[in-house]
Amino acid sequence: MSDAANERLFDHQAAREWKLNKTRNKVDKRMDLTEAIATLVDDGDSIVETGFAYVRGPFGAYWEIGRQKKKDLLGIFTPGGLNNVWHEEGGVTGCHVAYVGVEMRGLISPFRRGVEAGTLKVYADWSHDGLALALRAAEQGVNYVACKSMLGSDIIKSNPYIKVTEDPWTGEPVCLVPAIYPDVAVIHVHHADKFGNSRIWGPTVNDTAIAVAARKVIVTCERIVDTDDIRTNPYQVIVPSYCVDAVCEVPFGAWPGDMPGMYYFDRRLQERVVREYWKTAEATKEFIEQFIYGTKNIYEMLQIAADLEGIHLLDYVKRLEELAFDATNYAPGFWGIGGGRDWKYEEYAKPLI
Amino acid sequence: MTEEIQYTPRELIAIVAGRLMVDGESVFVGTGLPLVGALLGKKLHAPNMLPLYECGGVDPEPRELPWSVACPWTYYKAPIILSMSSIFGHSRAGYADVGFLGGAQIDMYGNINATCIGPYDHPSVRLTGSGGANDMASLCQRLIFIGLHLPQRFPERVDYITTPGFLDGPGAREKAGLLGQGPWRVISHLGLMGYDEETRRMKLLQYHPGVTPELIQQFTGFELLIDKDVHETPKPTAEELRVLREEVDPNQIFCF
Numbered sequence: 001m002s003d004a005a006n007e008r009l010f011d012h013q014a015a016r017e018w019k020l021n022k023t024r025n026k027v028d029k030r031m032d033l034t035e036a037i038a039t040l041v042d043d044g045d046s047i048v049e050t051g052f053a054y055v056r057g058p059f060g061a062y063w064e065i066g067r068q069k070k071k072d073l074l075g076i077f078t079p080g081g082l083n084n085v086w087h088e089e090g091g092v093t094g095c096h097v098a099y100v101g102v103e104m105r106g107l108i109s110p111f112r113r114g115v116e117a118g119t120l121k122v123y124a125d126w127s128h129d130g131l132a133l134a135l136r137a138a139e140q141g142v143n144y145v146a147c148k149s150m151l152g153s154d155i156i157k158s159n160p161y162i163k164v165t166e167d168p169w170t171g172e173p174v175c176l177v178p179a180i181y182p183d184v185a186v187i188h189v190h191h192a193d194k195f196g197n198s199r200i201w202g203p204t205v206n207d208t209a210i211a212v213a214a215r216k217v218i219v220t221c222e223r224i225v226d227t228d229d230i231r232t233n234p235y236q237v238i239v240p241s242y243c244v245d246a247v248c249e250v251p252f253g254a255w256p257g258d259m260p261g262m263y264y265f266d267r268r269l270q271e272r273v274v275r276e277y278w279k280t281a282e283a284t285k286e287f288i289e290q291f292i293y294g295t296k297n298i299y300e301m302l303q304i305a306a307d308l309e310g311i312h313l314l315d316y317v318k319r320l321e322e323l324a325f326d327a328t329n330y331a332p333g334f335w336g337i338g339g340g341r342d343w344k345y346e347e348y349a350k351p352l353i
Numbered sequence: 354m355t356e357e358i359q360y361t362p363r364e365l366i367a368i369v370a371g372r373l374m375v376d377g378e379s380v381f382v383g384t385g386l387p388l389v390g391a392l393l394g395k396k397l398h399a400p401n402m403l404p405l406y407e408c409g410g411v412d413p414e415p416r417e418l419p420w421s422v423a424c425p426w427t428y429y430k431a432p433i434i435l436s437m438s439s440i441f442g443h444s445r446a447g448y449a450d451v452g453f454l455g456g457a458q459i460d461m462y463g464n465i466n467a468t469c470i471g472p473y474d475h476p477s478v479r480l481t482g483s484g485g486a487n488d489m490a491s492l493c494q495r496l497i498f499i500g501l502h503l504p505q506r507f508p509e510r511v512d513y514i515t516t517p518g519f520l521d522g523p524g525a526r527e528k529a530g531l532l533g534q535g536p537w538r539v540i541s542h543l544g545l546m547g548y549d550e551e552t553r554r555m556k557l558l559q560y561h562p563g564v565t566p567e568l569i570q571q572f573t574g575f576e577l578l579i580d581k582d583v584h585e586t587p588k589p590t591a592e593e594l595r596v597l598r599e600e601v602d603p604n605q606i607f608c609f
Contacts, residue, residue, distance in 0.1 A: 098483060205437050
């Protein structure tokens with residue numbers, strides 16, 4: 001059961017003890033993804049989603065967690081829940097929910113099935129800002145924050161971890177949100193050095209807060225860069241090395257999600273997964289057998305996806321890259337990604353929509 | 354002689370939504386049809402409307418319609434990209450005039466459910482959960498809801514208040530400590546609704562072309578108040594439809 005993980009989630013003393021024991025030395029933390037998941041993700045851990053679900057989410061790592069059949073995880077879904085596909089395999093048995101879904105593409109069926117059948121325990125519902133503040137509280141070093149979200153709603157009634165009280169200065173009602181400290185976070189970034197300093201382009205979402213809040217942090221990156229590269233441009237660094245336990249170079253590690261400026265959200269595959277593969281328990285099982293247990297890594301999964309479309313793997317990947325935005329002047333152009341393309345978005349987008 | 358203008362229900366909803374965008378206001382845009390309505394309004398008559406997206410994008414200059422609140426177009430050419438707690442923090446600070454969102458159910462007091470159908474502990478349908486919806490309704494100055502109009506989607510009471518409206522009536526928002534004026538408009542494929550100042554209950558302001566207030570009442574799970582100035586929604590103009598079809602949603606992502 002994930003009850004122990006749930007207790008650890010709110011234990012700021014234990015979380016501090018854990019971090020006091022982490023190394024401050026400049027240690028080369030590069031690791032194979034398989035090894036990082038094997039050594040740093042334990043059965044019964046809580047794991048928080050990073051990025052914004054299908055934007056810069058660490059899918060390569062999620063699939064590897066499934067491949068290694070980790071058990072009894074407690075998912076913190078803010079937003080996301082794409083990794084809760086594991087619950088029917090015993091992978092995720094509990095969760096905290098701010099949002100689980102893929103917006104207009106609909107609900108995530110394994111989550112629905114689990115909650116409706118009572119096999120996936122929802123410890124609490126939160127608002128997005130509620131969980132964002134819980135993580136931010138951990139980062140800012142405060143026990144809790146007093147906010148104005150969730151007041152008056154049924155979230156207050158059904159969530160035992162938040163409290164309504166009076167602001168001692170003004171007397172007005174405020175909602176108290178406790179700091180939370182997940183066991184594991186995997187953060188996918190554009191660039192990282194071998195010590196774990198990590199740089200992104202695009203939205204941080206909650207990731208800096210998560211890196212500080214979580215006990216064990218795995219960084220997966222598109223590219224490992226020299227530490228001088230990071231030191232000469234620290235402005236987009238969102239994770240400091242001392243939080244990081246492992247650095248894994250995983251190109252396409254956010255696929256089939258979007259990696260800002262690098263490759264586009266794989267809409268066709270995601271829609272197929274959400275609307276067909278995950279629709280029933282049987283189809284989900286088939287998806288897991290074929291895509292996860294039947295492969296060794298994300299590249300073999302990409303190959304399956306390319307085969308489904310009947311095109312060469314490199315063309316498949318190129319199409320996703322061309323769909324990523326030509327953000328040269330606004331973003332990561334000087335990193336050698338993006339580029340001043342004159343392709344017409346519609347021509348690429350049409351067949352994908 | 355003019356040609357009869359044809360449009361689909363979703364196109365009508367998007368156009369009515371676009372008309373509600375006010376130039377110079379900031380709008381916290383939720384997922385789905387709000388993405389279309391916000392961009393349409395900005396292109397048609399509210400060029401200085403400032404969109405905010407929960408993924409952190411502020412005032413982007415998208416070439417295309419964002420299909421998600423985290424879509425790269427929501428931060429394309431954005432002058433700043435905030436973290437999630439910051440974008441909500443800025444809203445709480447007073448920088449978000451309007452919240453604009455959808456949901457599974459809305460009741461007569463404007464409370465919205467996006468969590469579950471049936472009891473919370475044993476739901477018959479488990480939905481997505483709040484996402485940023487609760488925060489938008491709690492922190493923005495006023496709220497627009499958009500959705501399809503069916504009795505089960507407009508019940509007297511929602512199964513779970515994910516997102517607070519006027520809760521159980523006059524004074525309840527203030528008592529709960531919520532910020533903002535609360536629900537302001539409801540756009541459906543049948544009409545445009547607002548709220549009665551005294552009772553805080555939903556009331557019909559406009560019925561769409563070809564629809565009557567009586568029909569809307571039949572599709573509503575509670576007694577809908579009728580505004581004394583209730584009137585027919587002006588038909589979409591050729592220009593509105595052209596901008597929607599050619600510039601905002603040419604790929605028919607939302608409006609089909």
